[in-house]
Amino acid sequence: MARNHEPGSNRVLRTFRREHRLLVRALREWDRKLSAVSVAEVGEEAVVGILEGLKQLIEMSLRPHCARERKALVPVLRHHGLEGMARELAREDRALARECRQLRRALARIRRWSPQAACAVGIRVGERVIARLIEHIHREEADIFPRLEGR
Numbered sequence: 001m002a003r004n005h006e007p008g009s010n011r012v013l014r015t016f017r018r019e020h021r022l023l024v025r026a027l028r029e030w031d032r033k034l035s036a037v038s039v040a041e042v043g044e045e046a047v048v049g050i051l052e053g054l055k056q057l058i059e060m061s062l063r064p065h066c067a068r069e070r071k072a073l074v075p076v077l078r079h080h081g082l083e084g085m086a087r088e089l090a091r092e093d094r095a096l097a098r099e100c101r102q103l104r105r106a107l108a109r110i111r112r113w114s115p116q117a118a119c120a121v122g123i124r125v126g127e128r129v130i131a132r133l134i135e136h137i138h139r140e141e142a143d144i145f146p147r148l149e150g151r
């Protein structure tokens with residue numbers, strides 16, 4: 001089929017999938033950095049730097065991506081009666097805000113508490129947040145996008 005006859009949603013989905021690949025790659029990179037500092041005896045600045053970087057990735061890339069996704073896909077999902085999936089996309093901004101809050105709290109604890117224990121907690125929070133975000137992206141690819149293909 002010629003590109004210009006391709007349904008609009010396919011083109012949009014292709015863009016989102018490309019963004020997913022970049023986001024997952026960036027998330028895995030931060031995950032790798034977190035595992036590296038969890039085995040090494042590094043200073044708290046290294047852990048803080050990673051958690052700050054992760055928070056920035058969520059705020060600057062992931063949240064805008066999900067906002068664009070919501071704007072483009074929620075009306076299509078609703079139009080096709082896929083209300084549950086539309087709600088899932090609508091819920092995600094709150095979930096992303098929650099992840100950011102957890103990272104912010106972990107960073108504040110590192111500054112307040114005895115650094116070593118707080119760093120260990122911060123690393124765990126970071127790893128959990130990354131796992132959730134990757135799972136979110138995979139769920140979109142596995143459940144939501146296939147329902148919109150060709151529509």
Ligand SMILES: [Fe+2]
Pocket residue numbers: 065066069092136140
């Ligand atoms: Fe999303």
Ligand SMILES: [Fe+2]
Pocket residue numbers: 016020065066069137140
């Ligand atoms: Fe997405």
